[in-house]
Amino acid sequence: MVATLIDGQAIATQIRQDIAHKVTSFQKQRGYAPGLAVLLIGDNPASQIYVKNKSKACEQAGIRSHVYALPATTAQGDVLEKIDALNADDRIHGILIQLPLPDSLETAAIISRIAPPKDVDGLHPQNLGLLFSGRPNLVPCTPLGCLHLIKSVMLSLEGKRAVVVGRSLLVGRPMGLLLGFEGATVVQTHSRTLNLGEECRRADILVSAVGKPGLITADHIKPGAVVIDIGTTRLTSSDGTVSLRGDVVFDEVKEVAGFLTPVPGGVGPMTIAYLLLNTLFAAEKSVAFR
Numbered sequence: 021m022v023a024t025l026i027d028g029q030a031i032a033t034q035i036r037q038d039i040a041h042k043v044t045s046f047q048k049q050r051g052y053a054p055g056l057a058v059l060l061i062g063d064n065p066a067s068q069i070y071v072k073n074k075s076k077a078c079e080q081a082g083i084r085s086h087v088y089a090l091p092a093t094t095a096q097g098d099v100l101e102k103i104d105a106l107n108a109d110d111r112i113h114g115i116l117i118q119l120p121l122p123d124s125l126e127t128a129a130i131i132s133r134i135a136p137p138k139d140v141d142g143l144h145p146q147n148l149g150l151l152f153s154g155r156p157n158l159v160p161c162t163p164l165g166c167l168h169l170i171k172s173v174m175l176s177l178e179g180k181r182a183v184v185v186g187r188s189l190l191v192g193r194p195m196g197l198l199l200g201f202e203g204a205t206v207v208q209t210h211s212r213t214l215n216l217g218e219e220c221r222r223a224d225i226l227v228s229a230v231g232k233p234g235l236i237t238a239d240h241i242k243p244g245a246v247v248i249d250i251g252t253t254r255l256t257s258s259d260g261t262v263s264l265r266g267d268v269v270f271d272e273v274k275e276v277a278g279f280l281t282p283v284p285g286g287v288g289p290m291t292i293a294y295l296l297l298n299t300l301f302a303a304e305k306s307v308a309f310r
């Protein structure tokens with residue numbers, strides 16, 4: 021069996037075209053475009069690329085994006101002050117803090133400072149609490165994008181067994197919740213899971229969000245399973261070329277799985293598409309005029 025590739029790039033392109041139409045209608049009705057503010061703190065090269073891609077995607081969809089690049093030495097108080105100013109700015113409907121932050125900053129306190137209606141990454145405790153209680157409002161973009169990919173190849177998740185590898189607040193845990201809401205029986209695995217292979221081999225849907233290339237081999241896969249590879253590790257070869265690797269050993273897993281996402285071109289484009297959707301959603305719910 022050779023898995024069918026789930027083309028996240030193509031699906032994301034379709035979503036982004038749809039968003040661009042909706043942004044045009046929004047602008048016609050309200051007289052202004054949705055606005056996203058991105059805080060980029062420090063000089064992490066991967067973060068710089070991600071922020072550039074997000075800004076470009078906003079521009080193409082007609083969403084105003086404002087990138088605030090701050091040095092790694094920025095004090096916690098100054099970051100909080102910047103967030104307060106963006107919270108009070110009616111032209112800004114979404115605020116995104118590009119993670120990871122420099123070690124000197126307290127991530128949880130910074131995320132908690134964002135006004136929940138502008139928290140387009142869905143990481144504020146209030147938004148995570150709403151998700152946990154089954155009343156989702158703004159939900160983290162990557163798990164939303166993954167759910168979309170899964171549903172593109174599986175009509176109903178009811179009664180399916182889903183295994184999520186990883187339990188971070190950003191990805192693994194919300195992913196498990198979303199799959200559970202769809203009626204799947206979810207097993208959340210992590211670094212302390214005793215027999216990862218055995219758990220994964222029982223999965224109709226396997227989502228890996230770890231960041232360890234090669235972790236998921238053909239031995240982890242139930243024949244025909246839907247495999248979503250969120251892992252994204254940047255590797256630099258001896259000649260300086262940078263490549264992205266997922267958690268999944270693609271060449272061997274594709275021989276066993278039914279459906280599989282590539283890295284790059286799978287989950288990454290969906291994260292960006294859902295950031296735009298969350299920004300539009302936040303703008304539509306906002307009552308302020310400009």
Ligand code: NAP
Pocket residue numbers: 162185186187188189190191192209210211212213216229230231232235250251252253287288289291
């Ligand atoms: P994270 O916060 O470092 O979490 C990693 C998770 O993996 C933890 O829960 C950890 O378990 C678990 N883990 C580590 N080693 C393991 C092992 N050997 N077996 C099973 N579980 C193991 O990372 P994250 O923010 O969730 O991101 C995960 C990956 O997704 C990264 O590669 C990241 O770059 C990628 N990502 C991609 C996108 C995208 O748009 N494509 C978006 C976000 C993240 P413990 O909790 O026990 O430590």
